[in-house]
Amino acid sequence: MKQDIHPDYHTIKVVMTDGTTFETCSTWGSEGDTLTLEIDPKSHPAWTGGARQVMEGGRVARFNKRFGSLSIKK
Numbered sequence: 001m002k003q004d005i006h007p008d009y010h011t012i013k014v015v016m017t018d019g020t021t022f023e024t025c026s027t028w029g030s031e032g033d034t035l036t037l038e039i040d041p042k043s044h045p046a047w048t049g050g051a052r053q054v055m056e057g058g059r060v061a062r063f064n065k066r067f068g069s070l071s072i073k074k
Helices: 053-057 059-067
Strands: 012-015 019-025 035-038
Touching: none
Parallel strands: 012 035
Antiparallel strands: 012 019
């Protein structure tokens, strides 16, 4: 490996939205810093089921609404 080209890899503390904490290694910040999350798997719509509301008004839903009653007859 080349010397002095790699980022500093150190331990940081991560605080989730519900207050739980854990330690992990990262290149973010410096040794001992605290990363406070605003969105995590417990609050993000992609994991809590909120994404379904976004998909209801999408292109596929509109297509099915317009052409869903059409079918190919044999």
